Amino acid sequence: MERYEPLKIEQKWQKVWEETKPFKATEKPSTPKMMLAEMFPYPSGAGLHVGHVRNFTIVDVLTRFYAQQGLNVLRPFGYDTFGLPAENYAIKTGTAPQDVTKTNIANFRKQAKRLGYAIDWSREINTSDPEYYKWTQWCFLQLYKKGLAYQKESYQWWCPVDQTVLANEQVENGKCWRCGHEVEKKKMKQWFFKITEYADELLEEIDNLEWPEKIKTMQKNWIGRSTGAEIGFEVVGGAPHITVFTTRPDTIYGATFLVVAPEYPGLDALLTDDTREKVLAYKAAALKKSEIERQENKEKTGVFTGSYAINPATKAKIPIWVADYVLSGYGTGAIMAVPAMDDRDREFAETFSLPIVETELCDRDKFGTPKTTYRMRDWLISRQRYWGCPIPIAYDSEGNPHPIPEDQLPVLIPEVDDYQPDNSGRSALAKATDWLKVNIYNEATGQVEEMTRETDTLDGYACSSWYLWRYASPHDKEAAWDQDAIKYWEPVDYYCGGDHAVAHLLYIRFWCKFFADEGYLPFREPIKRLLYNGYINAPDGKKMSKSKGNVIDPLDVINDGYGADTLRTYEMFIGPYDQDAAWDTRSVGGVYRFLNRCWTLVFDKNANVLSRSIRDDGSVRSEEPRNDGRDEAFRDKNVSVRNRTIKKVTEDIHRYNFNTAVAALMEYINELYKVGAVEEDLITLAKLLKPFAPHLASEMLEKLGANDEWPKWEEKYLASDTVEVVVQINGKLRAKLTVDKSDLENEDKIKELALADEKIQKYTANGIKKTIFVPKAKLLNIVV
RNA sequence: GCCCGAGUGGCGGAAUUGGUAUACGCGUUCGACUUAAAAUCGAAUGGUGAAAACCAUAUGGGUUCAAGUCCCAUCUCGGGCACCA
Numbered sequence: 054m055e056r057y058e059p060l061k062i063e064q065k066w067q068k069v070w071e072e073t074k075p076f077k078a079t080e081k082p083s084t085p086k087m088m089l090a091e092m093f094p095y096p097s098g099a100g101l102h103v104g105h106v107r108n109f110t111i112v113d114v115l116t117r118f119y120a121q122q123g124l125n126v127l128r129p130f131g132y133d134t135f136g137l138p139a140e141n142y143a144i145k146t147g148t149a150p151q152d153v154t155k156t157n158i159a160n161f162r163k164q165a166k167r168l169g170y171a172i173d174w175s176r177e178i179n180t181s182d183p184e185y186y187k188w189t190q191w192c193f194l195q196l197y198k199k200g201l202a203y204q205k206e207s208y209q210w211w212c213p214v215d216q217t218v219l220a221n222e223q224v225e226n227g228k229c230w231r232c233g234h235e236v237e238k239k240k241m242k243q244w245f246f247k248i249t250e251y252a253d254e255l256l257e258e259i260d261n262l263e264w265p266e267k268i269k270t271m272q273k274n275w276i277g278r279s280t281g282a283e284i285g286f287e288v289v290g291g292a293p294h295i296t297v298f299t300t301r302p303d304t305i306y307g308a309t310f311l312v313v314a315p316e317y318p319g320l321d322a323l324l325t326d327d328t329r330e331k332v333l334a335y336k337a338a339a340l341k342k343s344e345i346e347r348q349e350n351k352e353k354t355g356v357f358t359g360s361y362a363i364n365p366a367t368k369a370k371i372p373i374w375v376a377d378y379v380l381s382g383y384g385t386g387a388i389m390a391v392p393a394m395d396d397r398d399r400e401f402a403e404t405f406s407l408p409i410v411e412t413e414l415c416d417r418d419k420f421g422t423p424k425t426t427y428r429m430r431d432w433l434i435s436r437q438r439y440w441g442c443p444i445p446i447a448y449d450s451e452g453n454p455h456p457i458p459e460d461q462l463p464v465l466i467p468e469v470d471d472y473q474p475d476n477s478g479r480s481a482l483a484k485a486t487d488w489l490k491v492n493i494y495n496e497a498t499g500q501v502e503e504m505t506r507e508t509d510t511l512d513g514y515a516c517s518s519w520y521l522w523r524y525a526s527p528h529d530k531e532a533a534w535d536q537d538a539i540k541y542w543e544p545v546d547y548y549c550g551g552d553h554a555v556a557h558l559l560y561i562r563f564w565c566k567f568f569a570d571e572g573y574l575p576f577r578e579p580i581k582r583l584l585y586n587g588y589i590n591a592p593d594g595k596k597m598s599k600s601k602g603n604v605i606d607p608l609d610v611i612n613d614g615y616g617a618d619t620l621r622t623y624e625m626f627i628g629p630y631d632q633d634a635a636w637d638t639r640s641v642g643g644v645y646r647f648l649n650r651c652w653t654l655v656f657d658k659n660a661n662v663l664s665r666s667i668r669d670d671g672s673v674r675s676e677e678p679r680n681d682g683r684d685e686a687f688r689d690k691n692v693s694v695r696n697r698t699i700k701k702v703t704e705d706i707h708r709y710n711f712n713t714a715v716a717a718l719m720e721y722i723n724e725l726y727k728v729g730a731v732e733e734d735l736i737t738l739a740k741l742l743k744p745f746a747p748h749l750a751s752e753m754l755e756k757l758g759a760n761d762e763w764p765k766w767e768e769k770y771l772a773s774d775t776v777e778v779v780v781q782i783n784g785k786l787r788a789k790l791t792v793d794k795s796d797l798e799n800e801d802k803i804k805e806l807a808l809a810d811e812k813i814q815k816y817t818a819n820g821i822k823k824t825i826f827v828p829k830a831k832l833l834n835i836v837v
Numbered sequence: 838g839c840c841c842g843a844g845u846g847g848c849g850g851a852a853u854u855g856g857u858a859u860a861c862g863c864g865u866u867c868g869a870c871u872u873a874a875a876a877u878c879g880a881a882u883g884g885u886g887a888a889a890a891c892c893a894u895a896u897g898g899g900u901u902c903a904a905g906u907c908c909c910a911u912c913u914c915g916g917g918c919a920c921c922a
Binding site: 266267274297312379389396397426629633643644649653720723726779822823825827829836 | 838840841842843848849850851852853854856857860861862863864876877878901902903904915916917918919920921922
C-alpha cells in the first residue's frame with residue numbers, strides 16, 4: 054500500500070517549480086495585480102526560525118489564494134544584510150562581512166525553497182549589494198539636495214575605554230557592553246533626516262490606512278503632536294530672553310520660576326560667578342547619566358542659575374533654574390513652571406522650596422504665539438560602523454560637506470583588515486587611507502579638489518526605506534525604480550511582519566511622501582494593508598532562545614518526516630495570526646494526520662474508510678466504491694457541505710482567519726470520511742488546501758487531472774432541504790425541530806410544531822406570554 | 838503613572854450582526870484491525886447528577902424575550918509610552 058511521503062512529494066514539486074517558475078511575475082496591464090511582501094529578513098547564520106515561517110507563510114497563503122483567483126501576483130523576496138551581527142563577527146574573527154553575508158543568504162534561500170514559497174526568485178534583492186546600495190546613496194542625495202539630510206551636533210554614547218561610539222543597544226545599564234566601563238555622552242557632528250518636515254502628514258494619514266489599530270496608535274503616540282504656545286521671558290540683566298513652550302499658556306499667572314535643560318544653548322549667559330561652578334558640575338553630571346538612570350530615578354534634581362526672568366503676566370521677578378527633568382530635544386528646551394497646575398513642577402517646587410501660587414486662568418493667546426510641537430525628533434542616520442551603506446559625501450579642506458556626484462555612485466565599501474572603529478570615533482572605513490581621498494569639483498572655488506570621504510555609514514533603516522519599490526524593477530541600471538513598473542505594481546497591497554511597528558513603518562512612509570513630492574512615486578502611502586503577526590514562543594510559553602535551549606528549528610520539523618506542508622499548515626492553524634502562540638509539538642502531529650487523511654482519500658483506494666457511507670438509519674454501509682455514480686440524494690448532501698466549505702474557507706482567508714480556514718477543511722474531510730466523497734469533493738478539497746499545503750495539493754490535483762482555479766460557491770446550495778430550528782423557553786434551549794427549508798419563514802407553522810412538541814408542552818402548560826421568532830437565527834423563543 | 842488589548846474545558850483555541858457556548862486540533866478513555874506494537878479507522882469527552890435537571894465564558898451588578906458578545910464597577914495578565922511641559 055502506498056503511503057503519504059511528504060518529503061518525496063515536496064522534492065518533486067520543488068523541482069517542478071524551480072524549472073517552470075510559475076511565480077515569475079510580469080506586468081499585464083489588463084489583469085488586476087496583487088503585490089505582497091513580508092518584511093525582508095536579516096539573514097543570520099542560524100537560518101530560518103519558526104517565526105520567519107509564520108511570517109512568510111501568511112504572505113504565501115495570500116499569494117497563492119489570489120493567484121488561484123486569477124490575479125496577477127507579485128511576491129518578491131530580499132535580504133536586509135547590513136548590520137551589527139555581521140560586523141561583530143568580523144571584528145572577532147577578521148572574516149569579511151561580505152563573505153559571511155553571502156554564505157548566510159545562500160542558506161536562507163535554500164531553506165525558503167524547501168518551504169515551497171510562491172516567490173518570484175528573479176527579483177531577489179540584497180541591501181549590501183553595490184547594485185542596490187548605489188541607489189540607497191542616490192536616495193540620500195535626493196534628500197540632501199532638498200535640505201532633508203543635514204548635519205547637526207548631537208550627543209552620542211561614547212565609551213572612553215574602547216574609544217568608540219556606541220549604539221543605544223550596546224549600552225547595558227549605563228555601561229559599555231564590551232568592556233563594562235561607564236559610558237558618557239559626547240557631542241559629535243551627526244547626520245539627520247528631517248522626518249519632522251512630514252510630521253503632520255504622517256500623523257493625519259494614519260487614519261486612512263488599513264493597518265492594525267495597535268500600530269496606528271503607536272505611530273500617533275510616537276509623532277506626539279501637541280499644540281500650545283511659545284512665550285518669551287525677558288531675563289533681568291540683559292541676557293538673551295528665554296522662549297518656553299507650553300501647552301497651557303492660560304496658566305501663565307501661576308508661573309513662579311523657569312527651568313532650562315542642562316544642554317540649553319543659552320545656559321552660560323545665565324550664570325554668575327557665584328553659581329557657575331556648581332551649575333557646570335551639575336550639567337556634566339547630567340550628561341553622564343544613562344538613559345536607565347534617567348528612567349529609574351525620577352527624583353527631581355536641579356540648580357539655581359543665578360539669573361531671574363520677568364513673568365510677562367504678573368511682572369514678577371522669577372528665578373531661572375537648570376534641571377534634567379526638562380528635555381533639551383523637545384520644545385525649546387526651556388519651560389515655565391506652574392507648580393499649582395503641573396505635578397512635575399510641583400514636585401520640583403516642593404523639593405527646592407519655590408513658591409506655589411494658585412491662579413486664575415487667562416486667555417490662551419494673551420502672552421504668547423500659538424505653536425505646535427512633536428515628540429518625534431529628526432532621524433539620526435549616521436553610524437560609526439563599517440558594515441553599512443557609505444554616506445556619499447566628501448569634505449573639503451575647510452570641512453564643508455560636498456555630495457559625491459551621482460555618476461560616481463556607488464561609493465563602494467573599501468576592504469580593510471581590521472573592522473574595529475578607530476579612536477577618533479570614526480568607523481573602520483577611516484582605515485582605508487587610499488579610499489578616503491577623492492577628487493570632487495568644489496562649486497565655491499570653481500576647482501576640482503582632493504577631498505576626504507565621510508566615514509560614517511547609514512542606519513540600516515535607510516536601506517529598508519525604499520526596498521519595496523526596488524522590487525518593481527530589481528535589476529534596473531538606470532534608476533532606483535522604473536516608473537512604469539512602479540505604477541503597475543505598487544503600492545504594496547499586503548505587507549506582513551511582526552516587528553518595527555514604529556521605526557521602519559514610519560520611515561518608509563516618510564520616504565514615500567518625499568519621493569512623491571519629487572515626482573518619483575505616484576502614491577503617498579507605500580503600504581495599503583499591513584498584517585502584524587504575533588510571535589511563536591517555545592512550548593514552555595517563553596521566548597525561544599539559544600541560551601535556554603528551547604529553540605524549535607523548522608528544518609528539523611520538516612526533516613523529521615512531517616514535511617513543509619505540515620509545518621506551514623500547522624503554523625497557520627496554531628491560532629489567530631496576530632497573536633503570540635506557543636509551539637506544541639503534539640499538535641503538529643494532528644495537522645500531519647489531517648494532511649495524511651487528505652492524501653489517503655485521493656490515493657489509497659484500498660483504505661476501508663473510502664468505501665463507507667452512512668445509511669439513513671445511521672448504520673454503516675460498507676464495501677461501496679467511492680467515486681462511482683452515487684444516487685442523487687447522496688450527491689445533493691455533499692453539494693451543500695462542499696459549498697459551505699468553499700464559502701467558509703474563502704471568507705476566512707479574506708479576513709485573515711487562517712486558523713479557522715484550516716479548521717473548516719478539517720471539518721470537510723471529517724464529513725467526507727463519514728458520508729463518502731464524489732470526485733468534485735476531492736478536487737475542491739485540493740484547491741482549497743493548496744495555499745496552505747501546496748505540494749500535497751499539487752500532487753492531488755495532478756492525480757485528479759484538475760487545475761487549481763479557486764472554486765466558487767452558490768448560495769442556493771448552502772442549506773440542505775431540511776433545517777434545524779431551535780426552540781427556547783425564556784431564552785434557554787429546550788427543543789430542536791427539523792423543518793422543511795421552505796417552512797423556515799413560516800412563523801405560524803413553526804410555532805404550531807413547537808407547541809406540539811412534548812418537551813415544550815411541559816413548559817407551556819400555564820400559558821404563553823409572547824413568542825419571538827428570528828428566522829435568520831433559525832430560532833423561536835417562547836416567553837412563559 | 839498614562840494609553841491600548843485580552844481573560845471561554847485538562848491544553849491551544851471557535852462562536853463573523855446580541856440569537857443553539859465550547860467548532861477544529863491536542864490530550865485522555867473505550868472499541869476495531871494486529872500474534873503484538875506502531876500506524877490507521879470508529880466512539881466518547883465542560884462540571885455535578887442514577888435521571889430529570891441544575892451550574893458554567895475572570896469577579897460583582899445592570900440592560901434585554903435572549904449576553905462570551907452591550908453598559909457600570911472590580912481583579913488579573915499582556916503590549917506600548919514613560920519627567921514631551
